[in-house]
């Protein structure tokens with residue numbers, strides 16, 4: 004019997020759990036998860052949990068360099084406005100993490116099981132791949148999924164395989180987000196990763212809505228204080244969530 | 247005793263092994279590994295091994311949809327000109343792969359141990375993260391490393407942690423590649439992921455040469471036939487390798 | 490401190506088990522890795538407090554602290570906590586009582602290396618588990 | 625077919641061991657997962673051919689085919705090859721003899737699910753290992 008896993012399941016039970024996923028790396032999962040959580044945070048208390056053990060990008064986007072406090076209740080979140088943030092990075096600070104695959108599940112079960120999670124809405128940022136982290140999340144909860152891809156053929160092919168897995172596993176895929184589709188210039192759009200024809204086709208085939216997001220070079224200025232960002236991407240995400 | 251691991255070690259022993267790494271996803275590892283292998287392939291027989299179990303991007307970049315032949319010698323490579331390509335994707339075709347972390351090492355040990363590897367120069371594409379795949383590679387060989395990042399602060403922070411691990415582990419880091427630094431337009435450069443100040447600083451601090459690569463929107467047209475690509479990125483990589 | 494959260498997890502999973510099986514529980518055998526530096530007395534105190542509000546009020550907690558045998562997957566070397574004591578001390582110094590290994594013992598490979606070959610790649614047995622229940 | 629590559633790996637690792645320890649080898653005990661559908665006779669034939677060029681010419685190979693007990697990490701269900709036979713048949717049909725599980729048995733979770741809860745998340749014991757050497 005694994006009591007920490009049981010506790011993790013209990014902590015998430017009955018809550019709205021939204022996971023931002025992509026088997027492909029660098030497509031904007033952490034950015035989008037953070038912006039979605041910030042959007043929810045405008046109306047209600049929201050938890051943002053980072054399951055990317057090696058990236059810890061959520062902490063980096065929010066500029067958090069402290070360590071989690073630990074209480075009788077477990078791991079206490081970092082608080083940013085209405086957001087409660089949990090990350091393995093908040094346990095180790097700026098030391099690197101290197102782990103045998105076998106241990107990744109234990110690490111994430113501990114984070115999820117020990118997190119003093121009080122919020123009813125939980126946004127989860129996930130790592131690339133379809134390995135232990137994905138299986139651990141699945142062991143603990145049945146999240147609604149937002150699937151992120153670049154428009155590039157390569158990225159869409161990787162994400163299509165993941166989508167197949169998600170649908171076979173009966174997870175609900177809310178939307179596909181095609182991130183970094185175009186870059187607006189005064190002289191018209193540039194398509195740095197190709198036109199989004201492949202992702203459009205995938206959406207039609209699977210009957211899932213596709214949302215198209217631009218490249219916003221302004222975003223980089225808000226690295227470390229993403230709560231201050233109110234540019235293009237934020238606005239597009241607001242529109243999607245308001246639909 | 248693990249005979250497959252021993253065999254993997256033997257197959258790589260004494261060879262030039264170059265691994266393209268980044269704890270951050272989507273920074274261009276697979277693209278750069280493929281272009282480096284193609285460059286080497288202009289002069290000598292070169293193996294290109296894909297250790298990204300979930301991405302299989304090398305096969306996608308080369309448009310390979312066949313399955314590996316298997317002989318008495320083991321797994322036979324896909325041949326593209328002077329290149330011999332090995333990938334787990336060549337064992338499963340277009341089926342998705344989902345694996346407990348514990349099994350990732352077995353899968354990659356099998357690929358490396360059973361590969362009928364005859365080439366003296368081996369380029370290795372790796373997945374993001376610092377998990378089982380990285381440890382498996384390290385178990386089998388001591389590669390020279392090319393570390394890839396985006397110029398963004400987030401990406402550089404992730405890569406800096408990996409660099410710390412690599413240096414402590416006494417791996418030789420040849421260069422840091424800052425990919426997608428600028429996008430040339432007729433009206434001057436755009437910096438979609440910020441200016442490369444952070445990676446520049448990292449290179450100086452650690453005494454490692456940094457190479458800066460542009461965004462090339464043309465690249466996407468060569469997805470599936472990357473051997474045909476002879477654009478900006480290819481030329482920049484040639485220059486770096488010729489130094 | 491988070492011994493309380495762990496005790497809670499034990500009470501609630503054993504309680505669930507007891508209700509499903511419709512069996513009373515006399516004793517719970519919990520196994521923890523020594524690596525975690527969890528305080529056994531605090532675990533037991535917390536268990537005894539929390540169980541009062543549960544359906545396993547009569548259960549007693551017995552804690553077994555497992556010593557670690559690490560096995561290097563790179564060179565095969567087998568080593569113990571004692572062999573890496575010098576690597577563990579700085580963790581306590583840098584992070585204090587609520588350090589990463591105390592909260593998530595599996596993180597050991599991030600901080601320690603095989604004393605023979607220097608690899609971070611070694612097998613750990615770091616789970617916290619209920620190994621038996623006496624009814 | 626790749627039984628030959630595996631036999632080669634066994635001969636060369638046992639040979640290395642024998643030279644390091646300076647011990648002659650009479651018998652090698654190899655354990656393989658039934659999941660891999662490796663042909664034992666071919667393994668032995670290959671071993672006997674390859675060993676002739678090695679320093680363990682007198683070694684005999686004994687192969688133990690391990691039956692798999694899969695344990696679902698999602699629902700706890702324990703199942704065997706028999707329980708997923710219907711999921712394995714299509715793999716043979718689609719990929720033929722040199723199918724993914726034959727070459728890399730660890731890939732089983734990509735193709736099969738827990739028959740109780742449908743999860744791909746189960747424990748496998750799929751390694752090929754030398755379990756003993758008689759000198």
Ligand SMILES: Nc1ncnc2c1ncn2[C@@H]1O[C@H](COP(=O)(O)OP(=O)(O)O)[C@@H](O)[C@H]1O
Nearest residue numbers: 028029030031032033034183217218219222398
């Ligand atoms: N729409 C966008 N416009 C500009 N930069 C972006 C956009 N989306 C993501 N990025 C940047 O791309 C990089 C990868 O994004 P990230 O959210 O870390 O992806 P992932 O979590 O999928 O690895 C980061 O540097 C991030 O700031």
Ligand SMILES: Nc1ncnc2c1ncn2[C@@H]1O[C@H](COP(=O)(O)OP(=O)(O)O)[C@@H](O)[C@H]1O
Nearest residue numbers: 155271272273274275276277426460461462465
């Ligand atoms: N310099 C570049 N210019 C334009 N697109 C690029 C460049 N480098 C990589 N890409 C694209 O970015 C995406 C991610 O690259 P990839 O090589 O798959 O990264 P990784 O292997 O690190 O995940 C792919 O769609 C690839 O075609």
Ligand SMILES: [Mg+2]
Nearest residue numbers: 032033058060
């Ligand atoms: Mg991320």
Ligand SMILES: [Mg+2]
Nearest residue numbers: 027028271272
């Ligand atoms: Mg990636």
Ligand SMILES: [Mg+2]
Nearest residue numbers: 275276301303
């Ligand atoms: Mg890649």
Ligand SMILES: [Mg+2]
Nearest residue numbers: 132134375377
């Ligand atoms: Mg992984």
Ligand code: NI
Nearest residue numbers: 490491492587
């Ligand atoms: Ni504590």
Ligand code: NI
Nearest residue numbers: 625626627722
């Ligand atoms: Ni075969």
Ligand SMILES: [Zn+2]
Nearest residue numbers: 561564603606
């Ligand atoms: Zn060692």
Ligand SMILES: [Zn+2]
Nearest residue numbers: 696699738741
């Ligand atoms: Zn199950």
